[in-house]
Amino acid sequence: MKYEIKYNPAYSLLEVNLEPKEVIVAEAGAMVYMSPTIKVQTRKREKKSFWKSLKTAFLGAESFFVNEYIAEDGPGKVGFVPAPVGDIKHFRIEAGRGSILQKSAYVASTSGIHLDTEWQGFTKGLFGQSLFMLKVSGEGDLFVNAFGAIDHHSLKNGESLIVDNFHLVAFDSTCEYKVRKFGGLKSTILGGEGLVTEVYGPGDVYIQTKNVREFVDWLWELLHDRVENTARRISEEKGKVGFSFGKRF
Secondary structure, three states, rough: OOEEEEOOOOOOOEEEEEEEOOOOEEEEEOOEEEOOOOOEEEOOOOOOHHHHHHHHHHHHHOOOOEEEEEOOOEEEEEOOOOOOEEEEEEEEEEOOEOEEEEOOEEEEEEEEEEEEEEHHHHHHHEEOOEEEEEEEEEEEEEEHHHHHHHEEEOOOOOEEEEEEEEEEEEEEEOOOOEEOOOOHHHHHOOOOOOOOEEEEEEEEEEEOOOOOHHHHHHHHHHHHHHHHHHHHHHHHHHHHHHHHHHHHH
């Protein structure tokens, strides 16, 4: 299957070129354009398991339904974009060597890829933004998204890397990891990092350059005065209307 990732790393778009009878599966709502030769079929995420599809949607922040794009009437192309403003990365998943993803990182894959969620337990703690992570298995091509650009690190056996929890996108299933505090109690509370994840090789680690939590905090810092002023004006207007209504009748 031929593909091209355009406009990366800021505004990435994935374009997949399908030969006759080739299939690409994508997250619901990710399609931007497609050739008229492409047929679309909507199905639950895991064909053989309703509960696994429901679990991935509810706990992994992925859609319950996915779309299959099939080059039925000849070759064609399909374009996909993820919701976050950032990069798209291609992974080649092999049998016995999968990937661990942060929730909502999935964009598209070939039909041999399977997604599941896995409870990490309080012994490992928070991975990214959730106590659940996405576990990828099977064999084929996988495309994931990130907020910002994707930075790649390859760890050898015995090597490790400490990553801010909200910057961690994915790592190989051959890696081990644990979540811990950022330094001592003072550093964890006042250092602006909170929890961090230490990933142990061997395997590849992928990190996003932007932090969703920090971005939301930055936006709120700019907008909260305006939001409060607007809410105050609405409340005052409602009070005036209520007073006039009561006076009139």
